[in-house]
Amino acid sequence: ANAWDGPISLSVVVPSDNFNAAINEAKAKVSNDSNKDLRKGLKDPFKIFEKLSAHFIYRNVNGCMGGISTTIGRQYDRLYPINVARNVARLLYAVMKLIVKKIKISLMPRTRRSLYDAYKRGDAIEFHGKYVNGAHSIPGLKDWFERNVTNPSLSTILSYKRHNWEPQFVALSTIPFHDENFPYSIRDNTELRWEMCRLNYTFQLVDDLFMVHPGIKTKVGKLEKLKKIARRSFHYALQQFNRRMDMCCQQTKSICPRFQA
Known part of the structure; x- marks a missing residue:
């Protein structure tokens, strides 16, 4: 707000x-x-x-x-x-x-310089960096921090090559809806990125625009029990998803990673 x-x-x-x-x-x-x-x-x-x-x-x-x-x-x-x-x-x-992100705003870095300072101090990390390592990693992050802010550009294209990559993004509301077959919490949000890859969307790193989420999550806790319950539903959802993608977007199958848990 x-x-x-x-x-x-x-x-x-x-x-x-x-x-x-x-x-x-x-x-x-x-x-x-x-x-x-x-x-x-x-x-x-x-x-x-x-x-x-x-x-x-x-x-x-x-x-x-x-x-x-x-x-x-x-x-x-x-x-x-x-x-x-x-x-x-x-x-x-x-x-x-x-x-596409749950956001809670408080007194947080508002400029790239202040964010970089917090990052170097260890006060800021990549989202879920200690919770699901690599899932939200940002390729070329150090270069992004050190880029000349007086000449912003949209030139950095990020290829979708890892099935577990869940980049946070801003998009038009015309993107697909989430697949409701996917259960919480096995790839329920990642699957949207999978579909966008198959639909040949491009992920582009934006200069001088970022989101900050307060707090650093470190423990999975009760989610492991829920994942055991959800695993059967996930396999069904993945099967149906792959079938749907192959019917609509066969031409992009080779450029996207193999989707899995």
């Missing part, structure tokens, strides 16, 4: 059991006028409510066909439907540019 003047679309996934109470609680948290974190630093604290739209999502406990959930079904219900949430947020906002 402090750094983005456009609309903000928020998806909130609430539990299916007693969802009315869950929705009311979530609505109270979103709209609470005393929420200092939400409005911190804004000249007009209530302006946030003019550009924020919140969308609440829950799963029908009886399923689409009205059947009774099985033990396996309930187990899969533990998985957060992250791509459904992403797509709902994208569908219900009105702006042509999209930032």
Whole structure:
């Protein structure tokens, strides 16, 4: 809210059991006028409510066909439907540019020089550098830091050669939606980059534009248990994804990496 003047679309996934109470609680948290974190630093604290739209999502406990959930079904219900949430947020906002990243802004570096200073001190690292090493690495980062800021350019093309690379990017809202077959959290966000590669999109490093995420994540924690539950769904999703890509974009198969977990 402090750094983005456009609309903000928020998806909130609430539990299916007693969802009315869950929705009311979530609505109270979103709209609470005393929420200092939400409005911190804004000249007009209530302006946030003019550009924020919140969308609440829950799963029908009886399923689409009205059947009774099985033990396996309930187990899969533990998985957060992250791509459904992403797509709902994208569908219900009105702006042509999209930032594909969850952003929380505080007092952070605002210039490339101050970011480089923080990077050299170890106060800033590549996103998830200690959590999923290499997944968000930026080729030519040192050159980018030291580039002449008076002559900015868009000349650096980044080839998509690694299946686990998940670059953060800004794009038009006409890019594909997330594939909702992919479960949280096995390549649920990476798959969008895979599809963009197969559709022959180009990733380009932009001069003097960056995002900063506060905090450094270091532990996987409970995600490992969720990944075990999700693995079967992932293999199905990957199979369907590859089949769909081969039908639409056979000509790009050789220029993209082999997609895998």
